[in-house]
Amino acid sequence: MKQVIKGNFAVSHGVKLCRVKVISAYPITPQTTIVEELSEMCASGELDAKFIKVESEHSAMAGVIGSSTAGVRSFTATSSQGLLLMHEVLHWAAGARLPIVLANVNRAVGPGWNIWADQTDSLSQRDTGLIQVYCESNQEVLDSVIMAYKLAEKVSLPVMLTYDAFFLSHTSEIVDIPEIEQVDEFLPPYNPEFRIDINNPRSFGGMIGPDYYFEERYIMHKDALKALEYYQQVCKEFEEIFGREYDICEEYRTGDAEVIVVAAGTITSVSRIAVDKFREEGKKVGLMKLRMFRPVPVERWRKVLGNVAKVVVMDRNLTAGLGGVFASEIQAALYPIENKPMVYPVIAGLGGRDVTPDDIEGIINYALSNDKPTDVPLFWGLKE
Amino acid sequence: MTQTKKTPSHPLDELLRLDRIPHIWCPGCGIGTAFSSCLIAMKTSGIDLQKTVMVSGIGCSGRGAGYVNLDSYHTTHGRAIPFATGMKLANPELNVIVFSGDGDLFAIGGNHFIHAARRNVDMTIICVNNFNYGMTGGQVAATTPYQAKTTTTPMGNPEPPFNLPLLAYASGATYVSRWTILHTRDLMESIEEALLKRGFSFIEVLAPCPVNYGRRNKEKALDSLKIYQERTIIKNNADPTELDIDFDRGVVLGKFVDQDRPTCTEMYDKTCRPTDLSEESKAA
Ligand SMILES: Cc1ncc(C[n+]2csc(CCOP(=O)(O)OP(=O)(O)O)c2C)c(N)n1
Ligand code: SF4
Ligand SMILES: [Mg+2]
Numbered sequence: 001m002k003q004v005i006k007g008n009f010a011v012s013h014g015v016k017l018c019r020v021k022v023i024s025a026y027p028i029t030p031q032t033t034i035v036e037e038l039s040e041m042c043a044s045g046e047l048d049a050k051f052i053k054v055e056s057e058h059s060a061m062a063g064v065i066g067s068s069t070a071g072v073r074s075f076t077a078t079s080s081q082g083l084l085l086m087h088e089v090l091h092w093a094a095g096a097r098l099p100i101v102l103a104n105v106n107r108a109v110g111p112g113w114n115i116w117a118d119q120t121d122s123l124s125q126r127d128t129g130l131i132q133v134y135c136e137s138n139q140e141v142l143d144s145v146i147m148a149y150k151l152a153e154k155v156s157l158p159v160m161l162t163y164d165a166f167f168l169s170h171t172s173e174i175v176d177i178p179e180i181e182q183v184d185e186f187l188p189p190y191n192p193e194f195r196i197d198i199n200n201p202r203s204f205g206g207m208i209g210p211d212y213y214f215e216e217r218y219i220m221h222k223d224a225l226k227a228l229e230y231y232q233q234v235c236k237e238f239e240e241i242f243g244r245e246y247d248i249c250e251e252y253r254t255g256d257a258e259v260i261v262v263a264a265g266t267i268t269s270v271s272r273i274a275v276d277k278f279r280e281e282g283k284k285v286g287l288m289k290l291r292m293f294r295p296v297p298v299e300r301w302r303k304v305l306g307n308v309a310k311v312v313v314m315d316r317n318l319t320a321g322l323g324g325v326f327a328s329e330i331q332a333a334l335y336p337i338e339n340k341p342m343v344y345p346v347i348a349g350l351g352g353r354d355v356t357p358d359d360i361e362g363i364i365n366y367a368l369s370n371d372k373p374t375d376v377p378l379f380w381g382l383k384e
Numbered sequence: 385m386t387q388t389k390k391t392p393s394h395p396l397d398e399l400l401r402l403d404r405i406p407h408i409w410c411p412g413c414g415i416g417t418a419f420s421s422c423l424i425a426m427k428t429s430g431i432d433l434q435k436t437v438m439v440s441g442i443g444c445s446g447r448g449a450g451y452v453n454l455d456s457y458h459t460t461h462g463r464a465i466p467f468a469t470g471m472k473l474a475n476p477e478l479n480v481i482v483f484s485g486d487g488d489l490f491a492i493g494g495n496h497f498i499h500a501a502r503r504n505v506d507m508t509i510i511c512v513n514n515f516n517y518g519m520t521g522g523q524v525a526a527t528t529p530y531q532a533k534t535t536t537t538p539m540g541n542p543e544p545p546f547n548l549p550l551l552a553y554a555s556g557a558t559y560v561s562r563w564t565i566l567h568t569r570d571l572m573e574s575i576e577e578a579l580l581k582r583g584f585s586f587i588e589v590l591a592p593c594p595v596n597y598g599r600r601n602k603e604k605a606l607d608s609l610k611i612y613q614e615r616t617i618i619k620n621n622a623d624p625t626e627l628d629i630d631f632d633r634g635v636v637l638g639k640f641v642d643q644d645r646p647t648c649t650e651m652y653d654k655t656c657r658p659t660d661l662s663e664e665s666k667a668a
Binding site for chain 2: 026027028029032033035036039040043044051053055056081110113
């Protein structure tokens with residue numbers, strides 16, 4: 001059924017369709033309405049789940065670690081400062097191999113206080129072991145929740161899906177909400193191999209010394225890499241049932257492109273408009289949309305970007321003293337390639353500053369007219 | 385005759401960052417009264433305002449620090465007390481005032497409150513208790529009354545709230561009181577007393593949040609004031625275990641604790657910096 005809903009409601013509808021059993025969350029702008037809608041659903045019985053109204057995000061994640069260990073499908077959502085506060089237990093959720101799904105609304109990190117779109121929050125969790133998926137539209141947000149459980153339960157790792165503050169969280173779009181029977185067909189009931197079970201008592205969270213820790217992390221790494229392949233399978237199955245196509249990353253008019261723009265989140269939609277404009281003028285410009293960012297789809301990136309002359313990477317995030325996270329990881333992925341493309345790292349839209357099709361056009365023109373980047377990174381639209 | 389337009393002024397102007405006014409508080413909100421009571425008490429207490437710092441966490445109440453024209457810090461959510469503790473220990477001469485909300489101080493920041501009270505850090509904590517997280521749209525807090533409605537407890541809150549004065553007392557606070565924003569004079573006097581008191585002082589201020597809490601509990605701003613008038617009773621030195629918030633049974637206001645014990649800095653110096661030693665280092 002098609003409805004006009006906000007990004008946050010796309011999340012709560014997705015969670016409901018997945019028959020999640022425990023939700024634990026603490027409110028923070030702009031995530032709040034996800035939590036409010038889910039607590040309504042839980043209180044009215046529309047969703048047969050328990051909602052734990054915890055006292056902080058750290059407790060929220062700790063709570064779902066508990067419920068997931070007890071063997072039920074579990075969900076939490078947060079944003080910005082809240083995600084940062086979860087950091088310790090994010091590592092734990094991944095190390096404990098729990099298929100928790102977390103929705104993060106990408107919001108800038110303080111100080112100064114800023115509630116607008118910025119991806120530094122989720123990107124600064126990139127070493128926690130959580131799988132990360134970036135979304136561009138409300139439909140993609142809803143679908144990604146459903147696919148996230150399927151993937152998480154297959155690889156026994158938590159998945160974080162993430163989308164831009166306000167541009168999606170509080171903007172209404174047409175979303176096709178699937179029937180629950182279809183979702184049931186796609187996502188069978190969660191039945192973990194390891195869980196708290198009084199008939200078969202186990203101890204969780206024990207010590208692990210230098211003799212085993214190393215191998216244990218290696219296995220986690222290998223399993224994380226498997227998520228690349230599994231996710232492609234998951235996307236295929238999803239398409240068969242729901243008719244919508246997804247992938248680990250998406251290409252738009254890249255076939256014969258000489259310049260490819262790389263973007264994640266809502267900057268992708270804006271970039272698509274700019275790409276079309278260049279194409280109308282006969283210029284060979286394309287777009288690669290980042291979806292899965294952990295694990296890193298290195299091979300795919302090389303395949304898409306390896307043969308073009310120039311790659312422009314849009315980062316709505318900043319790691320001070322280095323530059324943009326996406327650009328640095330894309331450069332690392334392309335490094336072993338012979339005749340590698342020239343990479344133009346661009347920082348834009350920090351703290352929710354608007355990035356318009358005109359901006360992208362200007363940035364592409366900058367790449368077209370310079371053999372090499374003039375600034376690494378280029379801070380686009382910086383006020384003097 | 386030329387007429388000059390009189391710019392409106394307020395007796396507290398000198399203590400306010402006028403460039404930040406108008407403030408964000410909604411009509412009927414109780415925070416403004418709690419805040420002005422605090423500012424008046426700061427003036428009348430005679431404390432050296434040049435050596436005074438106000439620290440807030442995040443929330444509508446937490447905006448306090450941003451409006452006061454003194455050294456002030458708008459910290460992260462829940463961490464006003466640890467930021468303030470650092471300031472006090474770095475410069476024990478400072479008068480440290482923490483002005484923040486119930487969610488900030490007792491949900492996400494609850495742990496810090498009990499430890500600062502236990503250590504008896506010399507500071508004054510003013511908690512605006514409006515029974516919910518006002519700023520984020522009215523979700524349940526650790527102070528929301530049993531069965532009250534919020535956006536995250538649409539069928540009523542199934543959990544009991546904290547009795548904050550009892551928590552403060554049990555944790556070691558040396559001054560504990562509770563007032564409402566209707567009891568402005570008592571509130572001001574109490575804040576003044578707390579500011580002059582050495583040790584960890586805690587004042588709970590009950591205040592309406594008509595926009596979020598009131599609306600969902602059929603309580604307009606004036607209704608809240610009526611409730612504060614009709615369903616409260618002043619009982620100084622009441623037993624802290626009898627201070628639960630249940631307006632149906634009546635809510636006790638007053639000063640409940642006023643005792644003395646060595647402060648954090650005093651105990652620290654006594655243990656780690658015996659007098660002769662610190663005198664010597666001063667001389668050096
Ligand atoms: C780590 C973190 N989590 C959540 C938030 C979102 N948040 C901002 S204010 C607030 C609640 C404030 O409630 P309270 O302290 O009672 O203040 P009030 O607005 O009611 O005065 C929350 C949850 C945040 N800023 N940081
Ligand atoms: S939301 Fe509530 S607490 Fe915040 S300013 Fe408005 S009335 Fe006051
Ligand atoms: Mg509050």
